[in-house]
Amino acid sequence: xxxxxxxxLDVSEWLTHSAVxxxxxxxxxxVAEHLRSCVRCREEGIATGEIVASLxxxxxxxGLPSPRFARSLRERIEAExxxxxxxxxxxxxxxxxxxxxxxxxxxxxxxxxxxxVSIAINVGLAFFVSRRAPQGTAELAxxxxxxxxxxxxxxxxRALQDxxxxxxxxxxxxxxxxEAEAAASRGGEASTADxxxxxxxxxxxxxxxxxxxxxxxPEAALGRRLAAETSEPRExxxxxxxGQETIGLKPSGSKQAARGFxxxxxxxxxxxxxxxxxxxxxxxxxxLRAWAAATLLR
Amino acid sequence: MxxxxxxxxxLARFRSGDPLAFDEIVDAHAPAIVRTFRRLGADxxxxxxxxxxxxxxxxxxxxxxxxxxxLAVYLDRVARNVxxxxxxxxxxxxxxxxxxxxxxSGDGAIAMILAHPGAGPAEALSGRDxxxxxxxxxxxxxxxxxxxxxxxVFEGLRYAEIADELSIPEGTVKSRVFSAVRRLRAAAxxxxxxx
Numbered sequence: 001x002x003x004x005x006x007x008x009l010d011v012s013e014w015l016t017h018s019a020v021x022x023x024x025x026x027x028x029x030x031v032a033e034h035l036r037s038c039v040r041c042r043e044e045g046i047a048t049g050e051i052v053a054s055l056x057x058x059x060x061x062x063g064l065p066s067p068r069f070a071r072s073l074r075e076r077i078e079a080e081x082x083x084x085x086x087x088x089x090x091x092x093x094x095x096x097x098x099x100x101x102x103x104x105x106x107x108x109x110x111x112x113x114x115x116x117v118s119i120a121i122n123v124g125l126a127f128f129v130s131r132r133a134p135q136g137t138a139e140l141a142x143x144x145x146x147x148x149x150x151x152x153x154x155x156x157x158r159a160l161q162d163x164x165x166x167x168x169x170x171x172x173x174x175x176x177x178x179e180a181e182a183a184a185s186r187g188g189e190a191s192t193a194d195x196x197x198x199x200x201x202x203x204x205x206x207x208x209x210x211x212x213x214x215x216x217x218p219e220a221a222l223g224r225r226l227a228a229e230t231s232e233p234r235e236x237x238x239x240x241x242x243g244q245e246t247i248g249l250k251p252s253g254s255k256q257a258a259r260g261f262x263x264x265x266x267x268x269x270x271x272x273x274x275x276x277x278x279x280x281x282x283x284x285x286x287x288l289r290a291w292a293a294a295t296l297l298r
Numbered sequence: 299m300x301x302x303x304x305x306x307x308x309l310a311r312f313r314s315g316d317p318l319a320f321d322e323i324v325d326a327h328a329p330a331i332v333r334t335f336r337r338l339g340a341d342x343x344x345x346x347x348x349x350x351x352x353x354x355x356x357x358x359x360x361x362x363x364x365x366x367x368x369l370a371v372y373l374d375r376v377a378r379n380v381x382x383x384x385x386x387x388x389x390x391x392x393x394x395x396x397x398x399x400x401x402x403s404g405d406g407a408i409a410m411i412l413a414h415p416g417a418g419p420a421e422a423l424s425g426r427d428x429x430x431x432x433x434x435x436x437x438x439x440x441x442x443x444x445x446x447x448x449x450x451v452f453e454g455l456r457y458a459e460i461a462d463e464l465s466i467p468e469g470t471v472k473s474r475v476f477s478a479v480r481r482l483r484a485a486a487x488x489x490x491x492x493x
Contacts, residue, residue, distance in 0.1 A: 016479045017472060022450040022457040044483075051482050052451060055435075059452050061428040062333045065346055069332075070324055073350045077357060 008034075008041050015045040019052040309369050312360060324353055327373055330453065334377050336429035337436055337448070344384075351380050370453055371463040378445075438485060443478035446471050 011034045017023045035042055308326070312319035331352050335345035355376055436444050445464070449455045450471075457475070461468040 013472075013476050016476050017457070020447075020450045020475055020479070022455070022460070022471070022475060024456055024458060047483055047487075048479055051479065055432070055451055055482075058428040058432050059333060059337070062336045062432070063342065063426075065328045065332045065349065066342075069328055069346055069349070070321070072346070073324060073353055076350055077354060080354065 008038060008044075011035065011038070011041045012044050012048075015041070016048050019045075019049045320353075320357065323356075323369065327370060328353075330370065331373055331377050333429075333452070334374060334448070335381065337432045338378075338381050339430075339433040339437075340381075340384075342426070342429075348377070348380050348384055352376050355380070368455070368459065368463060371449065371455070371460075374449070374453070435482065435485070439478050439481055443474045443481070446474045447478040450475055 010028075011031055014028060014031055018027070035045065308319045308322040310319075312323060328349055331349040332345045335348045336342070340348060352373055356373065436448070439447065446460055449460050449463070450457065455463070457468050457471045460471045464471075
């Protein structure tokens with residue numbers, strides 16, 4: 001890798017390592033300039049980032065060990081006498097390496113009880129909030145929290161919009177942005193549940209942010225949310241999005257929706273195919289590409 | 299204290315005979331090891347059995363283990379040895395069916411993964427499908443490329459750390475990662491073309 005990449009191969013290589021996150025060196029001079037002028041490299045950057053993100057997401061969906069894993073392991077070790085083999089002159093029962101002492105068990109019981117209470121409170125709160133009207137105090141409180149959480153993302157989105165790049169209020173992009181933020185702040189990947197929670201908060205905040213013009217995706221998502229609370233969801237969403245950018249929004253059941261292209265879904269995340277399907281030069285396609293390039297360049 | 303430092307501390311205590319340290323190590327590393335076996339193609343039950351075998355081996359060999367590098371990488375290597383032993387045993391006993399059937403062809407696998415890049419639990423691939431699809435996808439890579447890619451992408455290791463752990467130049471790590479991602483991108487393109 002040269003310090004001043006000039007060729008597409010240099011830039012492609014750097015984009016790959018940036019997406020994987022394995023480099024400790026700063027961005028080489030010239031990458032941003034190259035990407036601004038090279039559509040092909042921007043496309044490559046998007047595709048590479050998508051693949052790495054997809055690998056991480058798929059890996060995150062693989063289930064954790066069952067709750068009885070540790071217990072089974074203890075039983076197996078005791079049965080095989082593995083402990084006595086590493087500590088000569090002692091038996092498994094004497095050493096009991098894997099069995100937690102009484103103090104620890106007691107502590108774990110307290111932790112378990114606290115966890116159970118916490119879960120119960122959270123479930124109760126979630127149930128309470130879900131039954132409130134959208135303007136309810138509980139939801140407003142959530143929006144306040146959400147505004148704090150998504151403020152940096154909104155700022156960035158607005159800046160991108162000023163540069164002619166991104167559609168303000170695109171909740172999908174906001175979600176991805178937050179995912180990247182979370183990953184960067186933790187030095188690792190964000191869990192799917194965490195990202196989804198952030199997207200939900202972002203959606204709430206964006207829906208109540210008067211200075212943001214909502215694009216079709218969050219409008220439709222908002223419409224779907226309203227579907228559970230009003231009797232006119234589709235019509236309302238249609239009215240709200242009338243006259244605005246609608247590229248990428250397809251009715252459920254369409255051919256593209258069947259391919260994972262349904263941006264009206266509350267879980268909307270355009271697939272690689274969907275993004276590549278956007279015609280070059282279309283506002284939304286360009287916005288998504290600009291967002292991806294900007295994210296990769298951070 | 300960072301998670302890595304905590305684990306280093308747990309390992310030191312484990313080696314000096316602290317009984318609770320082993321629990322900490324198991325709690326911290328079991329998920330990654332089970333996922334490694336799932337990505338290699340083991341079904342859920344077999345993945346847990348094999349993960350237990352990894353910890354049993356760690357326990358047996360702790361006196362010989364040199365805490366030079368990351369325990370995660372050491373355990374990953376042990377896991378791959380355990381997997382090789384398992385596959386050999388399976389070849390010797392073909393009636394055993396501990397390996398998940400492939401999700402689809404390789405192209406089908408990447409299509410499955412890319413079609414659900416960030417969906418929620420209800421709409422996403424099931425854990426079983428994700429594991430099978432990843433196993434089919436990563437099987438496309440040469441072992442050397444696969445190893446560094448998994449350490450970088452799934453374990454979050456920096457290239458310098460991977461180079462140190464695997465005793466290979468950092469430039470080799472970079473070229474393997476680049477090559478692996480290119481292969482996957484080519485598979486993705488083929489998958490999109492087929493869609």
